[in-house]
Amino acid sequence: MRRTKSLFPILSLLLFYMLFNTPHAQLGEFAGHIVFNVTLGQSETLDQWTIFNSGNSPVTYNVIAPSITINKVAGLSANNRTAPIMIITPSTGTLQPRQNQVLNITVYMPAKNNTGGLSWEAIPQIVTVTNNTNPGGAVVQVGVAKIISINAVNPEPDYALYAFAAIIIIIIIGGALYMKNRMPKPSRRAARAVARGTGRASASSSRAGKVAVRKKAQHAKKATRHTTKAASRTAVKTTSRTTAKKRRGARKGSAPSSRRRSAAGRQNR
């Protein structure tokens, strides 16, 4: 009886030792929702999924790739869309007791058939690898999962490209204006020919050109008529003035002629 009593503490210690040193591996994960906002045609990588081994023996894990399902988005059809591609690394590994592992998740968003505003959901799983078999039934494996949201984002406009295009347009317009100023002006003869209506065929072949030529010709005729009239008026005025002078001279006697003669005599002297 005494021997049994003396063995009791030893047995208790042994029991505690067995209880706390039984090898067990427990896979766990850090909490948190992961959201990807991926630009169309581009990819994004996040390292926000941390798993760990809370047990006291190594655990070998394996990633089960998710099937990515599209969410119904108001105003956008979910038909014929191209699902994003998700890659998780490392896809397999061994975690030592109390060891953490950060997993990198890369999502590629295809631009084909997709538009900004679409969203998908993916649930990748990480399970503990076991060699259990159960013929005639199911093997149950345990793991952690992460519900991941993926949003498609339209690419931002490339302002540098717009600025470059604007510079090119300015250079082209400036060059054209410069070349126009450098071109020789049409000669006066050519201008007169145009005014007469015998200019280049291109100018007079069109209807507008013909009208312009006709107007110019009429204008020239009018100008000629005005000039002739003005000349005749001037001639009439001159004649009338001369006649008036002669008459005045005749009335006053030969004073003007005597004056002329005296002036001529002064010159001869």
Add this chain to the structure above:
Amino acid sequence: MVNTKQVITAIAIMLVVDILGFSPALSFATGSSNTIAASLSVPNTCIPDVSNTAITFPITQPGGFANTANVVTVTNFGNAASNVLVSGTSWVAGANTFGVTNTLWSATSGANIGTQLTGSAVDTKIVTNSGASNSIYFGVNVPVSQAAGTYSQTITISTSC
């Protein structure tokens, strides 16, 4: 013998010298200390564990079903609540197979009632709080004219938080 007056005077001088910072030894004597700021971040976690790693269904004839009564208990050893997700693989017996969707899961035990298991993880909406446990029940529909054999499948139970 040293009288009280002398002792008080000596202490007063030591204090004045200490305050003025003339003697490092006295600073040590008055017990100055260094402070080290320590910080520790404890994340929210979920750590799932299952009660059994195998389910043995009763022998079921073609066209028959094994009731949704085969239980697996999921315990969350983490400090955050988690959702329980399930997925599975097809039933295989050598060259003979039948689909994963013939397996049903349910949060309650019952007859041949439940949701079809799929190849990709599905949120069961069963929430397991920190330190708590929840049960999931599984059953199987065997297709009509399914070839005889000893079939097996893999069921994955995971938690997400």
